[in-house]
Amino acid sequence: MDTESDNVIKGHEQIVAHVIAAFDDLPVPPGIRLQLPPPSTTTLALQYEKFVPGRSISATVEIPPQYGNVMGLLQGGFIAAMFDDLMAPLSYLTAKNPTTSMDLTTHFLRPVFVGERVTLTATVQKAGRTAIYLAAEAHNEKNKLVATAVSTLQVVGLPQT
Secondary structure: OOOHHHHOEEOHHHHHHHHHHHHOOOOOOOOOOOOOOOHHHHHHOOEEEEEEOOOEEEEEEEOOHHHEOOOOEEOHHHHHHHHHHHHHHHHHHHHOOOEEEEEEEEEEOOOOEOOOEEEEEEEEEEEOOOEEEEEEEEEOOOOOEEEEEEEEEEEOOOOOO
16 A cells, blocks of 8 residues: 555655656756756755655755854845755656746745754645646744745756657
């Protein structure tokens, strides 16, 4: 019997290995050399925690000092980038095609301090042939909601060779 728990992949290395294997079957634009995880994920220090194919992906990050503003709080652009970077693999794997962000709306609900650990989760709201709609949340160590995001991603059709 195939249940959701059978499909859950946990742990950064296991999720990266799954994504690498999945990308073998996905179209890659000509001239592109895949780097998995991508440089943006490495730069943002996201550590994948849980992936449910076609449904959700979660990651954690400890906020480093270089992401802080003058008050020692996480600068909002970094969490927006984290949301975008988390939504990208979920959309690509769900569409089984490249995707590109059409919009990303982020709402900041409470401050996050440098040194705090944040958990981000992106979920598929609706997957269509030409667009995928995702929502995401970020929670602090006390499981308090610190930010939310919604995004529409366009499914990019590649010419068949």
